[in-house]
Amino acid sequence: MDGDNNEAKGKAGDQVMQNPQALAALQDRLDSITHSPCVMDSLPPPVRRRVKALKNLQVKSAHVEAKFYEEVHELERKYASLYQPLFDKRKAIVTGAVEPTDEECEWQSDHEDEELADELQNKASIEEKKEAETEGAAPENPKGIPEFWLTIFRSVDMLSDMLQEHDEPILRHLQDIKVIFSGPGEPMSFTLEFHFEPNNYFKNTVLTKVYKMKSEPDFEEPFSFEGPEIISCEGCEIDWHKGKDVTFKTIKKKQKHKGRGIIRTVTKQVPADSFFNFFNPIKVSPDSELDEDSELTLTTDFEIGHFFRERIVPRAVLYFTGEALEDDDSFEEEELDEGEEEDHDDDDDMEEEEEERDSKSGEAPPAECKQQ
Numbered sequence: 281m282d283g284d285n286n287e288a289k290g291k292a293g294d295q296v297m298q299n300p301q302a303l304a305a306l307q308d309r310l311d312s313i314t315h316s317p318c319v320m321d322s323l324p325p326p327v328r329r330r331v332k333a334l335k336n337l338q339v340k341s342a343h344v345e346a347k348f349y350e351e352v353h354e355l356e357r358k359y360a361s362l363y364q365p366l367f368d369k370r371k372a373i374v375t376g377a378v379e380p381t382d383e384e385c386e387w388q389s390d391h392e393d394e395e396l397a398d399e400l401q402n403k404a405s406i407e408e409k410k411e412a413e414t415e416g417a418a419p420e421n422p423k424g425i426p427e428f429w430l431t432i433f434r435s436v437d438m439l440s441d442m443l444q445e446h447d448e449p450i451l452r453h454l455q456d457i458k459v460i461f462s463g464p465g466e467p468m469s470f471t472l473e474f475h476f477e478p479n480n481y482f483k484n485t486v487l488t489k490v491y492k493m494k495s496e497p498d499f500e501e502p503f504s505f506e507g508p509e510i511i512s513c514e515g516c517e518i519d520w521h522k523g524k525d526v527t528f529k530t531i532k533k534k535q536k537h538k539g540r541g542i543i544r545t546v547t548k549q550v551p552a553d554s555f556f557n558f559f560n561p562i563k564v565s566p567d568s569e570l571d572e573d574s575e576l577t578l579t580t581d582f583e584i585g586h587f588f589r590e591r592i593v594p595r596a597v598l599y600f601t602g603e604a605l606e607d608d609d610s611f612e613e614e615e616l617d618e619g620e621e622e623d624h625d626d627d628d629d630m631e632e633e634e635e636e637r638d639s640k641s642g643e644a645p646p647a648e649c650k651q652q
Contacts, residue, residue, distance in 0.1 A: 342497040342505045349495045349508050353468055357461040363594070364458075370596065371456040375477075376424030425600075429454040432599045433555070438587055446526045447555045453479040457596075459589050468493040468508060472588050481526075483519040487559055490514045491585045510582040515559035526554045558584070 320328055372378035430451045433439045443451075458473040474487040491513045497505040518525075529552040536543050551557075562578050564570065570578065591604070598604035 339497065339502045342502050345505065345507075346496045350468070353461065353495070353508070354464065357463070360459065360461055367456070367458065367593075371475075374425045374428045375455050427452055428600055429457065429596075432592065432596060435602060435605060436587075436592070436599060438584060439555075439592075442555045442558065442584075444526070444552075444554050446552075450476075450479065450481045450526070451555070453477045453481075457588065457593050459593050468495055470585075470589055472585065472593075481521060481524045483521070484516075487518060487556075488516045489559060489561075489585065491582070491589075510585060512564055513561050513581060513585060515561050518556060518559060526552065527556050527560070528552055 320331065323331065369378070373380055430448060433443050433451060453476045454474060455477050456473075456475040458475065460471040460473060462469040469490055469492045471491070472489045474489075476482075476485055476487070478485070491510050493508045494511045495508040497503075518527075528549040530547060530549055533546050533548070534543055535546055558581075561581050562570075562574055564578065592599060595604050
C-alpha cells in the first residue's frame with residue numbers, strides 16, 4: 281500500500297512539474313508561506329498601540345528635520361555672499377579683466393619646478409626664443425583663460441552629453457556661472473545664471489534657470505522625507521539673432537502633387553539637440569502625470585541643476601584642470617576591482633597548491649573537484 285501511495289504521489293508531482301499553471305500556483309502558495317508576516321500583526325494590541333505613538337513621534341521628527349534644512353538653506357544663502365567676491369575675482373581673471381599678481385600666481389608645485397636642472401631650463405628658453413624669432417612674433421599671451429567654461433563642459437560627462445558641435449562657438453562667449461539662492465521669507469529655490477559677453481548669437485547677456493524646491497514631509501508619505509528636493513524648474517526665453525537659433529534646424533522635404541504630379545520643395549524647422557534646450561525645460565502642472573520618458577528627462581534636469589550648484593560652480597578651476605574629475609571617479613569601483621584581482625590571485629594560489637599536492641601524491645584530482 282505504501283508503495284502504491286508513493287508511486288501515486290510521484291506521478292502527481294510529475295504532472296504538477298509539467299503543468300506551468302499548476303507550478304505557478306504552487307509557487308504562489310510557497311511564497312505566501314515563506315514570507316514573514318507584518319511585525320505589527322504579530323504584536324499584542326497594547327504594544328501595537330505604543331508603536332503607533334512612536335510613528336507619530338517619527339512624523340514630528342520629520343517636520344523638525346524639515347526646519348533644520350530650512351536653516352541650512354539660510355546658512356547657504358549667508359555664506360554665498362562671502363563666496364561671491366572670490367567668484368567675482370575668478371571671473372575677472374578668466375575674462376582677462378584683471379591680471380593676477382606674482383604673489384597670487386605662486387603655487388606650491390612651482391617650487392618643485394624650480395628644482396629642475398638649470399641646463400634643461402636654459403635649453404627650453406633658447407628654443408622658445410628661436411621659435412619666436414622664426415615666427416617673427418613674441419610668445420603667445422592670450423587674454424585671460426580662453427575657453428575656460430567650454431573646457432569644463434567638454435570634460436564633464438554629464439555636460440558633454442548635452443553639448444553639440446554647434447553649441448561650442450556660443451559657449452566660448454560664456455564668462456561666468458552663478459548660483460543665486462532665494463531670499464529670506466521666499467519659497468526655497470536657487471537660480472543658475474549664465475553670464476555671456478556680447479555675441480552674434482543672441483541678445484541676452486544673462487540666461488537663467490530657476491529650480492524650485494520643497495523641504496517639508498509629504499502628507500501622505502511623511503516617512504519618505506530625506507531633505508529638500510527639486511519639484512520644478514523654469515527656464516528663460518533666449519532672444520536669438522535671426523538665423524542663429526541652434527535649438528532648431530531647417531530641413532527640406534520634397535512633396536509631390538497627387539493630381540498634377542508637380543514636385544515642390546517645402547522648408548520647415550524641427551527641434552534640434554542643443555545644450556541651450558536646457559533653458560526650455562518640460563513644463564509640469566501639479567495635477568498632470570508624466571510619461572516615463574518625460575519623467576526621466578525631468579529627473580536628469582534636476583540632477584544637472586544640483587551638479588552645477590554643488591560641484592561645477594564652487595570648484596570650476598578643478599574641473600578645468602581635470603583634478604575634480606579624478607575625485608569624482610568611483611572610489612568604490614576601484615576598490616572592487618582590486619578586490620576582484622586579489623580574489624582571483626587567491627584562486628590561482630589555491631589551484632597551484634592543489635596541483636603541487638596532486639603531483640606529490642601522484643593521483644589525479646576527482647572529477648567533481650575539477651568542476652568546482
